[in-house]
Amino acid sequence: MSEQRVVLVTGGNRGIGRSIAERFVREGYRVAVTARSGEGPDGTLTVRADVTDAAAIDAAFTEVEEKLGPIEIVVANAGITKDTLLLRMSEDDFDSVIATNLGGTFRVVKRASKGMLRARFGRVILISSVVGLYGSAGQINYSASKSALVGFARSLTRELGSRGITANVVAPGFIETDMTAELPEDTQKQYKANIPAGRFASPDEVAGVVTWLAGDDAAYISGAVIPVDGGLGMGH
């Protein structure tokens, strides 16, 4: 039964990660979240970890494995933005976004792959963004970090696909979280005018796709990019 499996969601204390964790709990999985601050939702085990720190990730995995058992599903969700135009973008604006969104995914998935190889089962789900392939002025660092996840998942699929491990990318459009709440109202209006669905999505609309990818019905899907963007990125 897929629902008894152990799931780890990074950045599960708020936003999309929190909704994903809540959804896995509702569906009966054993769920752990990493958080730098705060706690995961009710029914989850919260472990402290910053995804830029490989030793902290290793310790977090060890704690979850001891308390819940081997981690079979990992959702690399923790991410940040540091938006500005290219000419104003500092080395730190660029490096910190890459180190969190891409480097964090590398550290988490590398650590997760050990147990998955042993179990000959694993589901790796990477949270990218519509802007990874669509592009976005002012988000060169973020967009590059998110499109890189497509090459990551596809290479992982080729490396580990024969061991019962799948790797997929979920590419959300505009989702109602702290990240989008920061956008000025005018900008939000402008974005909504370009989204065929005419609205932003709730985090739970992303969570439902993630739990579906983790379930038995998605066993033969790997290296895919699943958009959850109301039609914004069609064709990308």
Ligand code: NDP
């Ligand atoms: P939020 O800003 O609401 O939450 C971000 C989460 O990531 C928090 O839990 C945060 O932890 C965690 N995090 C950030 N940096 C680190 C780090 N170095 N180590 C550990 N955890 C970290 O973001 P969203 O929920 O909106 O976004 C979640 C994911 O979805 C991100 O990868 C984002 O790029 C992606 N996404 C979001 C979209 C949107 O419209 N909201 C659209 C497309 C993609 P803490 O609370 O400790 O800071």
